[in-house]
Amino acid sequence: MPEALILLHPTDNVLVCRETIAPGTVATIDGEAVTITQPIEVGHKVARVDLRPGDKILKYGAPIGSMTKDTPRGGHVHMHNMQSDYIPSHTRNASGGAA
Template sequence: METHFIAHDAADTVGVVVVEKVLAGQEATGWIMETDETVTIKALVEVPLGHKLALADIKNEDTIIKYGNDIGRAVSDIPKGGYVHVHNVKTKRW
């Protein structure tokens, strides 16, 4: 079974795509490194290599966790399987 995305920590709210792209509607398989668990998420939109896929529903103002670290906050609701990027995540620094 091909791994399409990885998450380092069980608390991560996003996974990072590790294949050329995940297609809209594709059942993407992910590996949670901390627990050695395999999960499947249906991608709602195309997500390119190195970009983030929501592992669960993320509400506006929720903290985004990647590699076990806070990387910012959602500025809109992001559904499970959604594309997480600069259009819907902002830093907490400013």
Template sequence: MSPADQLILLHPDDNVLICVAPIAAGDILPTSGGTIPAREGITVGHKVARGSLAAGDKVIKYGAPIGSMTAAANPGEWVHMHNMKSDYIAAHSRTTVTATGS
């Protein structure tokens, strides 16, 4: 399977690619700067860094921020809850809705 068949870019502004076919450690993956071997296996539906992401960087998917990096990720690395957090959940809690809802 070619790298083009394993990852898709959902929006040109995204800094992550989406895994659409299983990736094994060592598979060659495209990044914004060329290609890189995958450091670990990645399952379908998960995100892969297009370029270097530093702790605190926004994760962009569908052209919109979906979270922030809690640890750095190199191009081709898995971007998942082990190195990012969802900003959406914290920003849209029941307390926030209640506080602004009356």
């Protein structure tokens, strides 16, 4: 059975989740056991190394944005802690009236 987290390119600092990961799951990152503390869905990203604000995120070997918050190895990397270097992403809350 393949690993739950896959590395797309050797230079990447994030891994991609291949099957849903429940909190408390022990995953393998670069040969070491790392406990995943958050639920991670298929297609989502996990930090391969400890990440700092301003770090460029590499996926497919290409830059896909920058970190905005500290995130430990094994942490979920998504809109709460990283952003585009081009155009901001929006969510469904972008319209439909103020929450």
